[in-house]
Amino acid sequence: MKRKLVIINTIGIVLIVGYLAYLAFGAFRSGYPWSLVCYNCKQCNASCILGMDPQGFIESAYANDADIYMYATNIRMTLQKAYDIDPGMTLKAGNDTITAREALESRGIPPEAEIITYRMRARDAAKICLDCGACDKSCPIKLPVSSIIRHLKQHDSFGSE
Amino acid sequence: MDPVGTIALAIFLFAVVGSIRGWIPQRVLPIQTALLLAAVIITVAGLAFGEKIRFGEFVTATSLHPITATIAGFIFAGALKSAGGFDAATDMLKKIMRTPLGAPFAVMLLVNIPTVFAMPCGRIWVAPLLPVAMMIGYELAREKNDRLLPSMVVFGLIVNAAASCGPSLIGGIGTLGEGMGRYPAGSFSNPQSIAIVVITVAVMALIKYVFKIAVDPVGLQTPSDNAPGVPEHGYFSFILFVAVLAVTVVVNPPIPLQTILVILTVIVMIVARLSFNDLMQGIMLHPLTAMISGFIVAGALSAFGGFAVLLQILEYIARNTPLGYMGVALILIYLPVIFPMPCGRILAVSLIPAALMYGERLAEVTGHPELQSVMLIAFILSGAASCGPSPLGGIGCIGEGNLQLRGFVSGKPQALGILLGAPVAALMVSFMGLSASLFSFGFTAVSLTLCTICGILTNVLLGYRAYHPGGILGGAAIGILMVIF
Amino acid sequence: MFKQPVTKLLLCILIVLLGALVALQKSFPTFPGDYPRTAPPIEYNCAYFDERVEIRLAKGSKLGRLIVFAYDGNNKFIGLLKPVENGAVVVRRGDYADFTACVEGSEIRDVIFLKKMDRYDKKIDMFDALTGARNNNLRYGVQRCLYPICTRCVEACKSVISNSDIPIVMTVKPEGEVLPVFSKGKCPRCGKCFTFCPTGSIVNSSETQHTEGQ
Numbered sequence: 001m002k003r004k005l006v007i008i009n010t011i012g013i014v015l016i017v018g019y020l021a022y023l024a025f026g027a028f029r030s031g032y033p034w035s036l037v038c039y040n041c042k043q044c045n046a047s048c049i050l051g052m053d054p055q056g057f058i059e060s061a062y063a064n065d066a067d068i069y070m071y072a073t074n075i076r077m078t079l080q081k082a083y084d085i086d087p088g089m090t091l092k093a094g095n096d097t098i099t100a101r102e103a104l105e106s107r108g109i110p111p112e113a114e115i116i117t118y119r120m121r122a123r124d125a126a127k128i129c130l131d132c133g134a135c136d137k138s139c140p141i142k143l144p145v146s147s148i149i150r151h152l153k154q155h156d157s158f159g160s161e
Numbered sequence: 162m163d164p165v166g167t168i169a170l171a172i173f174l175f176a177v178v179g180s181i182r183g184w185i186p187q188r189v190l191p192i193q194t195a196l197l198l199a200a201v202i203i204t205v206a207g208l209a210f211g212e213k214i215r216f217g218e219f220v221t222a223t224s225l226h227p228i229t230a231t232i233a234g235f236i237f238a239g240a241l242k243s244a245g246g247f248d249a250a251t252d253m254l255k256k257i258m259r260t261p262l263g264a265p266f267a268v269m270l271l272v273n274i275p276t277v278f279a280m281p282c283g284r285i286w287v288a289p290l291l292p293v294a295m296m297i298g299y300e301l302a303r304e305k306n307d308r309l310l311p312s313m314v315v316f317g318l319i320v321n322a323a324a325s326c327g328p329s330l331i332g333g334i335g336t337l338g339e340g341m342g343r344y345p346a347g348s349f350s351n352p353q354s355i356a357i358v359v360i361t362v363a364v365m366a367l368i369k370y371v372f373k374i375a376v377d378p379v380g381l382q383t384p385s386d387n388a389p390g391v392p393e394h395g396y397f398s399f400i401l402f403v404a405v406l407a408v409t410v411v412v413n414p415p416i417p418l419q420t421i422l423v424i425l426t427v428i429v430m431i432v433a434r435l436s437f438n439d440l441m442q443g444i445m446l447h448p449l450t451a452m453i454s455g456f457i458v459a460g461a462l463s464a465f466g467g468f469a470v471l472l473q474i475l476e477y478i479a480r481n482t483p484l485g486y487m488g489v490a491l492i493l494i495y496l497p498v499i500f501p502m503p504c505g506r507i508l509a510v511s512l513i514p515a516a517l518m519y520g521e522r523l524a525e526v527t528g529h530p531e532l533q534s535v536m537l538i539a540f541i542l543s544g545a546a547s548c549g550p551s552p553l554g555g556i557g558c559i560g561e562g563n564l565q566l567r568g569f570v571s572g573k574p575q576a577l578g579i580l581l582g583a584p585v586a587a588l589m590v591s592f593m594g595l596s597a598s599l600f601s602f603g604f605t606a607v608s609l610t611l612c613t614i615c616g617i618l619t620n621v622l623l624g625y626r627a628y629h630p631g632g633i634l635g636g637a638a639i640g641i642l643m644v645i646f
Numbered sequence: 647m648f649k650q651p652v653t654k655l656l657l658c659i660l661i662v663l664l665g666a667l668v669a670l671q672k673s674f675p676t677f678p679g680d681y682p683r684t685a686p687p688i689e690y691n692c693a694y695f696d697e698r699v700e701i702r703l704a705k706g707s708k709l710g711r712l713i714v715f716a717y718d719g720n721n722k723f724i725g726l727l728k729p730v731e732n733g734a735v736v737v738r739r740g741d742y743a744d745f746t747a748c749v750e751g752s753e754i755r756d757v758i759f760l761k762k763m764d765r766y767d768k769k770i771d772m773f774d775a776l777t778g779a780r781n782n783n784l785r786y787g788v789q790r791c792l793y794p795i796c797t798r799c800v801e802a803c804k805s806v807i808s809n810s811d812i813p814i815v816m817t818v819k820p821e822g823e824v825l826p827v828f829s830k831g832k833c834p835r836c837g838k839c840f841t842f843c844p845t846g847s848i849v850n851s852s853e854t855q856h857t858e859g860q
Contacts, residue, residue: 005188005189005190008194009190009191009193009194012191012193012194012197012198012454013193013194013446013450015197016193016197016450016453016454016457017450017453019453019457020228020453023220023223023225026220036225036229037229037417037419038225038226039226039281039331039332039336039417040224040225040226040332040337040506040510041281041332041333041336041337041340042336042337042339042340042341042510043332043336043339043340043346044340045340045341046339046340046341046343046346046759049727049744049745049759049792049795050727051761051763051764053341056221059220059221060217060221062220062225063216063217063220063221064217065215065216065217065220067215067217068215068217068218068220068221069218071763073761073763073764074727074744074761076727076728076729077729078729078731092764095518097764114729114736114738114741116764118764130709130711130792130795130796130844130845131798131844132792132795132796132797132798132844133796133797133798133801133842134795134796134797137797137801140331140332140336140413140415141332141415141416141417142415341762341763342762342763343759343761343762343767513763514763514764517762517763517764517765518765521765533767
C-alpha cells in the first residue's frame with residue numbers, strides 16, 4: 001500500500017473506532033449508559049399493546065436524540081392529532097405507509113378520521129406510552145426501559161440535547 | 162421511486178460487489194474504508210438532493226450488542242489463550258480422537274457446540290473455539306494428507322456459530338422475529354437449531370467437493386509432537402468457560418453476557434496470573450472495524466431510504482413479472498444471503514415487516530395460514546447465518562484471516578449451505594408447526610434422525626467409513642443436546 | 647493492617663459505596679402510605695348505529711384511552727384499546743380487536759395479541775363483537791384497568807409482600823370488566839399500587855374520599 005493510501009485508510013479506521021466511541025459517549029451524555037447493554041432482541045416489542053418497539057427508546061438514548069423514528073404500529077388517534085404531533089409521523093393507509101402530511105394534504109383523508117400509526121419519534125411515542133411496564137418485565141436482562149420513557153414524557157429530550 | 166434511495170442503494174451495491182469482485186482492490190481501499198467512503202458519498206448525494214440529515218438515524222442502524230459481545234469474546238479468548246485454555250481443549254479433543262469414537266465424534270462435537278449452547282452472537286464462541294478448530298483441522302489434515310480438512314472444520318464451525326444467534330434464547334435474532342412477529346417466545350428455536358446442523362454439514366461438503374478450499378501446505382509441515390504441554394490452568398479455564406456458558410443458556414440470568422465474559426476473564430487472569438497485555442492477544446481489529454463500517458453504511462442506507470427502494474423493487478417484481486409473490490417471497494428469504502451484512506440484525510430489523518407482509522400474501526394465495534411463520538423462520542435463519550459469508554467483517558473473515566486464505570473465499574460455500582439448510586427449518590415448521598414447550602417429541606425425533614444422518618455424512622467427509630460409530634454417536638448426541646438446550 | 651494494599655482497596659470501595667448511597671438517597675422515591683381503593687366503574691351510554699357504536703362517557707379518562715371489551719359465546723374476552731375523543735369512544739366497522747383472553751370464573755389469563763407489526767394475525771371486527779354480544783345477551787362494555795396487559799400494581803405490591811400473600815386480586819366482575827380487589831387486612835399501606843397505576847383504576851382512599859366529598 002502506498003504511503004498516501006496508508007494515511008487515508010488509517011484515518012478511515014480511526015474514524016470507525018471514533019464512531020464506536022461516539023456511541024458510548026452519547027449513551028453517557030443522555031444519562032442512560034446502560035442503553036449500550038441492550039440485546040436488541042425485541043422481546044419488549046411483543047409485549048406492548050400499542051405496538052411500540054421499546055428498543056427504539058434505547059436507540060434514542062445511545063444516539064442521545066429523542067427525534068429518532070421508531071415503530072409504533074398500533075396507536076389509534078385522529079389524523080389531525082397525528083399531524084399536530086408530527087407531520088412526518090408515518091401511518092398505515094391500506095397497504096401503504098404514508099406520512100401524516102401526505103395523508104392530510106395529498107390523499108385528502110378527513111382530519112377527524114381515526115388512523116393507526118406506523119412509525120413516530122421517540123419523544124412523541126413516550127408521551128403516548130401507557131406506562132404499563134410490560135417492556136421492563138419482558139426484557140431478558142431486566143433493563144429499566146420505562147425509565148427512559150418516563151424521562152422523555154417529562155422532559156421531552158435527553159439532558160444534553 | 163425515491164431518487165436518493167435509489168442512488169444510496171446503487172452506491173452501496175457497488176461498494177459491496179466491487180470489494181468482493183476485486184473492482185475496488187483491497188490494497189487500495191480495504192473493505193472498511195470502502196464502506197465508510199460509500200456512507201460518505203451516500204450522505205453527500207442525499208444532501209445534494211436537499212434531504213435533511215439526522216445523525217441519530219445513522220446510529221439506529223448500529224446494533225451494539227454483537228460489537229460488544231465480539232470485543233468481550235476476543236478479550237476472553239486472549240485470556241484463554243494465555244492461560245493455555247486452547248491447548249487444554251485441543252488436548253481433550255485429541256484424547257477423544259484417540260478413543261474408538263475418533264475424529265468424526267470430536268469434529269461433530271466441536272463444530273456444533275455454538276448452536277447447542279447458542280449465544281446471542283456467534284462471535285462469542287468463534288473467538289475461543291477457532292484456534293481449537295484450526296489445531297484439530299491441521300492435525301486431521303496431517304493424518305489424512307488432505308489440505309481441505311482445516312477449511313472444512315474451521316468454516317463448519319464458523320457457519321454454525323454465525324447461524325447460532327438465530328435459535329439463541331438469550332437475545333438472538335430468532336427472538337427478534339418472535340418479538341416483532343408476536344410468536345410465542347422460544348418457538349423459533351428448535352427448527353432453526355436442527356437446520357443449522359444440516360447447514361454445517363452442507364458447508365463442509367461444499368468445501369470438500371465443490372469449492373476445494375485448500376490451506377497452504379506450509380502449515381501442514383509443523384509436526385504436532387512439538388506442541389507445548391498444557392499449562393496447569395488450561396483445563397480449569399476452558400472447563401470454566403464451557404460450564405459458565407452452558408449454565409447461562411439453561412438458567413438465563415438477567416445479567417448481560419458481556420459482563421459474564423468480563424467476570425470470567427478476571428477470574429482466569431487471577432488464577433493464571435495474567436497481565437493486560439496477555440488479553441490483547443485475542444483482539445482482532447479487522448472484523449470489528451469491518452462490522453462497524455457495515456453498520457455505518459447500513460445506517461446511511463436506512464437514513465436515505467435505500468431499504469425502502471429495495472422493497473419497492475421487490476414489490477414491482479412481484480406484480481409485474483412471472484415470479485409473482487411466491488418468487489419474490491423466496492428472494493426475500495435469501496436477501497440477507499444475497500446482501501450479507503456483518504450482522505444479520507441489520508436486514509432482519511429492516512425487512513421483518515416485509516417478511517410478515519409477504520408471508521401473509523403467501524398464506525392468502527395458498528390458503529395455508531402457517532406459511533407466514535414458515536416464511537419468517539426461513540428469513541430469520543437466513544439472516545442470522547448471513548454474518549458467516551459476509552465480506553463486510555462477517556465471521557467468515559476471521560476464519561479466512563487465520564487460515565491465511567484469499568479474502569472472501571469462504572462466502573460462496575457458506576451462502577450455498579444456508580440456501581440448502583433454510584428450507585429444512587421451513588419444512589419442519591410447515592409440517593410440525595411451532596412449539597414453545599420445553600420438550601417436544603416431534604422435534605426430538607426429527608432432531609435425532611437428521612443429526613445422526615449429518616453424523617454419517619461427517620464420517621464420509623472426514624474420510625472415514627459411513628458407519629463409523631464416531632459420526633453416528635456424535636450426531637445422535639448433538640441431536641439430543643439441541644433439543645435439551 | 648491498614649498498610650496492606652488489599653485493605654486500602656477495600657476501604658476505598660467501602661467509602662465510594664457509602665458516598666453513592668448518600669447521593670442516591672435523594673432520588674429514592676417516597677410513597678404516600680395509605681390504603682388503596684378501586685375507582686368506581688365508568689358510567690357510559692352505548693348508541694348503536696349502522697356502521698359504528700358510540701360509547702359516551704359520563705366522565706373523562708385519566709389515560710385518554712380505554713379498553714372496549716365484548717365476550718363471545720365461548721366466554722372469551724375480546725379487547726380493543728381505543729382513544730377517548732370528545733368524551734366518547736367510537737368503535738367503527740373495520741376496527742379490529744387488539745387481543746383476546748380466556749376468562750375462567752373470575753380469573754383472566756392467556757392473553758393473545760392479534761396484531762403482528764402492522765398486520766393482523768387474526769381479524770376480529772370489534773363492531774361485530776359488540777353488536778353480537780348485545781344481541782346474544784353476552785357481556786360487553788368499557789374498562790379503565792389495563793390488566794392483564796398492565797400489571798404494575800401487582801408488581802409493585804410484590805416488591806413489598808411475598809408473592810403468595812399479596813392483597814391485590816385481579817377479578818372479573820359479573821358485568822365482565824376486570825378490576826383489582828383489595829384485602830385490607832393484608833395491605834401494608836405502602837401506597838405503591840395507586841402511585842404506579844397509570845389508568846386511575848386504583849386511587850388513594852383518603853384523597854378520593856376527600857375529593858368526592860368536595
